[in-house]
Amino acid sequence: MNRRLLGNILLSTVLILTISGAVMYFIPFKKTVASLHTVFAILFCAGILLHLLNNKIPLGNYVSGRRQTRWRKYQSPLIFGMTLLLVLGLMLDLPGLNAIYDWGNSLRNRQLGKSETSFDYEVIELEQKQGDHQIKVELQQGAAFQYPMFALWLEDSLGNYLETLYISRVISTSTYDFGIKLGRRWKPAVVRRPEGLPYWAHQRGIQASDGLYIPLDGAPDLDAVSGATPVGNFVIHTRTTLQSGKKYRILLELNQSYDWNEYFTKTSFPDDPIYSGSGRVGQPSLVYTAEIGQQACGEKRHFLLKLTGYGHPSGKTGELFTALEKITTAKNIADRIILTVEREKTER
Known part of the structure; x- marks a missing residue:
């Protein structure tokens, strides 16, 4: 697939996802925004899949660190490891990691006149x-x-x-x-x-x-x-x-x-x-x-x-x-x- 065409598709979907994601974070739920975000997320995933197939050789070199110095070879495992730790921390609700979500959730609730209280036992x-x-x-x-x-x-x-x-x-x-x-x-x-x-x-x-x-x-x-x-x-x-x-x-x-x-x-x-x-x-x-x-x-x-x-x-x-x-x-x-x-x- 033409790389320029694919790049423009990915850029446009990222732009839509960024705007709709920001709207969903700061404003209470709206079906139209959620639908827009969902459809373009699917398109983005499809575009990423085509991008991976279209650039599998250079991407493989990036991951493996071919022709890189000794320490730069560990860049990909380090990034993947940090990403995995962040995902696990968010899923386990470790203290502080969900602060960004909690703040946005509180902001949306205030607009709706609602409040949430959590309890530890x-x-x-x-x-x-x-x-x-x-x-x-x-x-x-x-x-x-x-x-x-x-x-x-x-x-x-x-x-x-x-x-x-x-x-x-x-x-x-x-x-x-x-x-x-x-x-x-x-x-x-x-x-x-x-x-x-x-x-x-x-x-x-x-x-x-x-x-x-x-x-x-x-x-x-x-x-x-x-x-x-x-x-x-x-x-x-x-x-x-x-x-x-x-x-x-x-x-x-x-x-x-x-x-x-x-x-x-x-x-x-x-x-x-x-x-x-x-x-x-x-x-x-x-x-x-x-x-x-x-x-x-x-x-x-x-x-x-x-x-x-x-x-x-x-x-x-x-x-x-x-x-x-x-x-x-x-x-x-x-x-x-x-x-x-x-x-x-x-x-x-």
Whole structure:
């Protein structure tokens, strides 16, 4: 094929592809532009194929580096290798490589009045936990999220505690990294915090040696289900045993310190030795609940954990308070909490 003719064809298609590509990058989707870009991309590919056939000998020399110095012979493999790495990086969404696309996508969305939000999740696998049902809990952090501690547990339909499915290690051990300040430095130490997760603690119903329901001096029932407190969005994978034909409840209690509001201030309970004394308090712990019906014990089901109440502000009792008018910003610690229950697949 005439090289001049082929060159002009390729030049015109590249020009159209460049203009249509720029329009597609800066302006929201239009079918006419996308169609134009697609048709000329096909023509460009056909032209490139003819170009390769028409110039296979000189192109082969370029690739092989014939008659080139020693180091210039590695030019083609180096370029091909860098191209491959870039393609893999973009496909694997490595940090920074998709920044150009993300910026253009954000620009187009703003023109349409749309917004996109992406979330990264910390995945917590409790491999030692046994049971015939997989339990997955996904928590998406809200605007007020500040590393709350939490407990996840199972109850029967009457509200009787059955077992803990996950618990923040600081609660299961009562040991905090910033437990005591010696001079200018903080040291790990045991800190008793009955106000931390009081509803879970009283439902569990095991008193420690000092009379509090928060664990102390080891808790064998919690060893396999305790872990670090997540610092953002998280997904917990754990297990439990559910009997077919029975109803259950899964609850999550969370709490974070010093999130005061107009109803729960530093002076709200001046006669309470925990709230106005040793406690690291604020708004009380929040309890979320999902009711698991009989049908959930045999198939994969999804549930939304709903806010049902809050615990005692200083952990004095195991009462669940359901009037939520005085709870304000704490409601925004979690944006949503989704529970998935699925029976374990057995090998045949």
